[in-house]
Amino acid sequence: MKRRIPLTITLIVGLIVICSEFIPHRPFSQISSELEVWFMIISGFAILLGQLNLIKTNVLKIQYKQRNWPYFVITLASFFLMVGTGALWGSQQNAGLLGHGTAISSAIGSKPFDYLFNNVYQNLQATMFSLLAFFIASAAYRAFIARTTESILLLAAAILVMLGNTSLGTLLTGWLPDSLSFLHLPKVSEFIMKYPTTAGQRAIMIGAGLGIIGSSLRIILGIERSYLGGD
Amino acid sequence: MTHFFNVFGIWLGAAFTFAIFSFLYKDNPFYKVAEQIFVGLSAGYWFIYTIFNILIPNLFLPLSTDFAANWIKLIPAFLGVLMLMRLVPNAEWMSRYPIALLIGTTSGLAFLRYLKSDVINQITATMINPFVGNNWVTVVGQILLVVGTITGVIYFYFSKKHEGAFGVSAKIGIYFLMVSFGAAFGYTAMARVSLLIGRLQFLLGDWLGIISP
Numbered sequence: 001m002k003r004r005i006p007l008t009i010t011l012i013v014g015l016i017v018i019c020s021e022f023i024p025h026r027p028f029s030q031i032s033s034e035l036e037v038w039f040m041i042i043s044g045f046a047i048l049l050g051q052l053n054l055i056k057t058n059v060l061k062i063q064y065k066q067r068n069w070p071y072f073v074i075t076l077a078s079f080f081l082m083v084g085t086g087a088l089w090g091s092q093q094n095a096g097l098l099g100h101g102t103a104i105s106s107a108i109g110s111k112p113f114d115y116l117f118n119n120v121y122q123n124l125q126a127t128m129f130s131l132l133a134f135f136i137a138s139a140a141y142r143a144f145i146a147r148t149t150e151s152i153l154l155l156a157a158a159i160l161v162m163l164g165n166t167s168l169g170t171l172l173t174g175w176l177p178d179s180l181s182f183l184h185l186p187k188v189s190e191f192i193m194k195y196p197t198t199a200g201q202r203a204i205m206i207g208a209g210l211g212i213i214g215s216s217l218r219i220i221l222g223i224e225r226s227y228l229g230g231d
Numbered sequence: 232m233t234h235f236f237n238v239f240g241i242w243l244g245a246a247f248t249f250a251i252f253s254f255l256y257k258d259n260p261f262y263k264v265a266e267q268i269f270v271g272l273s274a275g276y277w278f279i280y281t282i283f284n285i286l287i288p289n290l291f292l293p294l295s296t297d298f299a300a301n302w303i304k305l306i307p308a309f310l311g312v313l314m315l316m317r318l319v320p321n322a323e324w325m326s327r328y329p330i331a332l333l334i335g336t337t338s339g340l341a342f343l344r345y346l347k348s349d350v351i352n353q354i355t356a357t358m359i360n361p362f363v364g365n366n367w368v369t370v371v372g373q374i375l376l377v378v379g380t381i382t383g384v385i386y387f388y389f390s391k392k393h394e395g396a397f398g399v400s401a402k403i404g405i406y407f408l409m410v411s412f413g414a415a416f417g418y419t420a421m422a423r424v425s426l427l428i429g430r431l432q433f434l435l436g437d438w439l440g441i442i443s444p
Binding site for chain 1: 232240264271273275306307310312332338339340343354356357375376412413414416419
């Protein structure tokens with residue numbers, strides 16, 4: 001029963017969603033749109049599950065004083081600070097438990113939740129991702145060794161696309177006469193993006209699309225059941 | 232007071248920017264603190280976002296304003312609570328029911344979406360006459376587009392050994408895929424560099440005021 005009922009739910013729900021595409025009338029259309037709302041609500045709870053799991057994991061690490069445990073106190077403190085400010089005064093147009101917090105908003109310039117988001121979260125996020133610029137450069141230096149035709153093509157495409165999208169690319173080939181304008185690096189970059197790259201992307205999309213369709217059918221028909229876990 | 236908090240916010244941003252960049256030297260407590268704050272704030276942000284933008288408008292608001300018309304929403308609410316049972320070791324199996332509904336809906340939607348957008352639409356877009364174009368560059372490009380797509384798909388067919396004419400086609404397909412990966416890498420690198428430029432603009436403009444923001 002612990003496996004049969006979930007498999008039946010998956011089969012029925014999957015078939016309803018597929019049928020609603022081919023039979024756009026009642027009851028399929030109605031059930032399908034209601035299912036989409038259900039999906040949103042359960043997904044919301046799934047996100048909450050993730051947050052609660054984060055709390056549980058960090059509390060256990062602190063409780064058992066695992067290595068670097070004081071850092072996990074900081075994680076929890078910042079989590080509750082964000083949740084607390086959002087719950088009390090809301091965010092943007094949403095009111096919190098204490099309303100819109102007009103007094104505190106006029107004192108600090110925005111709602112506390114938005115203040116933390118704009119001044120701390122966004123800066124941390126942008127810096128964290130910009131850090132990757134250094135690691136990408138370092139990884140490229142080590143990995144881009146032009147040994148085979150494939151690696152030469154990869155390297156050439158990357159360099160041409162990058163040069164074509166910067167002012168250096170325009171500077172390097174700007175002197176070419178109009179008859180050779182197709183060799184201007186910005187145009188070469190555009191050509192690479194428009195044709196061979198699109199061809200590669202399309203092949204990946206078709207291949208991956210066929211794979212996903214096959215996997216979806218396997219899940220709906222109950223052949224693939226690993227998502228149910230053990231026992 | 233507002234001015235103080237504006238300036239304080241900029242200083243906070245600058246301090247955390249330096250804390251993250253300090254990782255370029257080596258892992259250190261400043262980076263670790265900033266990293267954990269980022270994890271905590273990120274989780275907290277999504278928690279509040281989920282409540283305000285998903286659960287309140289789709290569940291709590293319909294139930295509180297017109298319960299008689301929306302009582303059916305108690306079913307996904309109940310399934311949502313079952314989902315949280317995953318945290319309780321002995322009741323973990325109960326979360327299979329909402330997961331089954333999510334997986335069923337996702338599979339059904341994925342089946343339709345990928346069939347239409349990633350298979351049928353892409354094949355339709357490739358079925359062009361490549362020899363019709365304003366200039367020779369376009370014609371060459373269109374030929375490459377058709378040949379690249381077909382050979383790329385051939386490469387992904389693993390049920391037949393890649394040898395003979397089939398192997399040559401698959402090899403050509405790999406070349407197109409490599410160009411595609413190279414271009415994707417170039418774009419990713421540029422996106423990261425533009426983020427880095429953004430951080431430098433913040434430090435030199437907003438924080439130090441050396442350049443105009």
